[in-house]
Amino acid sequence: MRTPDARSSRRVAWLVWGGILLSGFAMASYFLIIPRISVALRDSGNANIALGGVGVIMSLAGVAAAWRAARGLKLAVFSLLASVGFTGALAYYVHGLSYQVPAPEQVIAVGTAAPDFGLKDQEGVEKSLVDFASKRLILVFFRGHW
Amino acid sequence: MSELQGLQTRYDDFRKAGAEILAISSSPSEKHRAMGLAFPVLSDPDGTVMRAYGVEHPGALPFTRMSVARPAELILDENRVVRKRFIAENWRVRERPERLLDELARI
Numbered sequence: 001m002r003t004p005d006a007r008s009s010r011r012v013a014w015l016v017w018g019g020i021l022l023s024g025f026a027m028a029s030y031f032l033i034i035p036r037i038s039v040a041l042r043d044s045g046n047a048n049i050a051l052g053g054v055g056v057i058m059s060l061a062g063v064a065a066a067w068r069a070a071r072g073l074k075l076a077v078f079s080l081l082a083s084v085g086f087t088g089a090l091a092y093y094v095h096g097l098s099y100q101v102p103a104p105e106q107v108i109a110v111g112t113a114a115p116d117f118g119l120k121d122q123e124g125v126e127k128s129l130v131d132f133a134s135k136r137l138i139l140v141f142f143r144g145h146w
Numbered sequence: 147m148s149e150l151q152g153l154q155t156r157y158d159d160f161r162k163a164g165a166e167i168l169a170i171s172s173s174p175s176e177k178h179r180a181m182g183l184a185f186p187v188l189s190d191p192d193g194t195v196m197r198a199y200g201v202e203h204p205g206a207l208p209f210t211r212m213s214v215a216r217p218a219e220l221i222l223d224e225n226r227v228v229r230k231r232f233i234a235e236n237w238r239v240r241e242r243p244e245r246l247l248d249e250l251a252r253i
Contacts, residue, residue: 036147043239098236101216106200107233114226117195119170119188122178127168127186129226135166137222138153138246141201141215142171142187143237146148 008069015062016072016079023055023083027090035146042146045094052087059083114139149217149240154183156243163250165221170195172214190215203237217241221249229253 030048034041041047059080066076108114114137116129129137153160153167160167167185171178178187188195193213196202201218205211217234219241230249232241 039147039152039242045238094238098238101234101237102201102203104233104235107218107231108199108201108220108228110228110231112228114220114222114228115195115198116226117190117198119190119195120175121186121188122175122181122183124175127188129222132166132168134224136164136224136250137220137226138160138165138167138250139199139220139222140150140153140167140169141196141199141218141220142150142169143203143215143217144171144173146240 005069008065009071012062012065012069012072012076015058015065016076019055019057019059019062019083020079021055022058023052023086026052026055027086030090030094045090049087049091049094052083052090055083056080056087148181150181150183150187152240153243153246154185156247157184159243159247160250163247165250170215172196172212219246221246221253223253 026048030042030045034048059076059082063073063076063080066072114129118126118128121127147155150169153169157167169183169185169187170190171187172191172193173189174191175189178189181187190196193202193204196213196215199218199220201215202213203216204213206214217237217240219232220228221230223229230253232245234240
């Protein structure tokens with residue numbers, strides 16, 4: 001039979017590592033997994049922030065459990081800082097940083113003629129707007145990543 | 147699925163609507179080739195064309211400080227006049243193919 005002491009430190013370890021891993025996974029998966037599986041989850045980002053929040057709560061419970069058990073407190077505090085860091089960084093990216101784009105007024109106005117250009121396509125062939133005469137065009141300015 | 151892969155899944159519908167897709171990014175041609183897309187993806191490494199269209203986000207990439215496009219989609223008519231613009235307010239969200247097709251049907 002396990003002693004109460006061993007049981008409480010298992011509980012602390014479970015919360016502490018669970019909190020770090022869950023919030024780290026919430027942040028990494030937003031960039032690596034979510035874009036492949038759901039446009040809606042990618043556009044919102046709040047599901048991942050909420051998952052990171054669960055990690056923060058686990059870490060917080062880990063700190064409380066470590067405090068009561070009077071052991072493992074240092075690691076528990078580190079877990080809390082890490083999970084708050086991961087989740088905070090993700091929330092800042094989703095709701096702050098990604099809004100830092102140039103003013104929309106700069107974009108070419110409706111009703112104006114689109115300036116022509118010559119740029120190389122993926123086969124190395126130079127293309128210009130003249131090549132698409134008599135067709136309507138969807139001009140997509142692609143930032144990359146997703 | 148990337149924005150461009152999403153457009154590729156509806157490529158036939160765009161062509162049926164009498165429209166061609168033309169993507170522009172600051173990445174090199176080799177990277178565009180690796181995407182394996184059916185429509186042209188043009189390389190604008192120094193952002194000249196992006197500047198001309200007012201969609202350049204100067205020095206946006208970390209470390210390299212390379213310019214990238216702020217996400218934007220323009221619909222041009224047969225006379226190359228801008229008829230509609232979709233301008234993202236943040237760089238994570240891109241216009242969906244369905245919205246572009248709806249707008250093509252309307253104008």
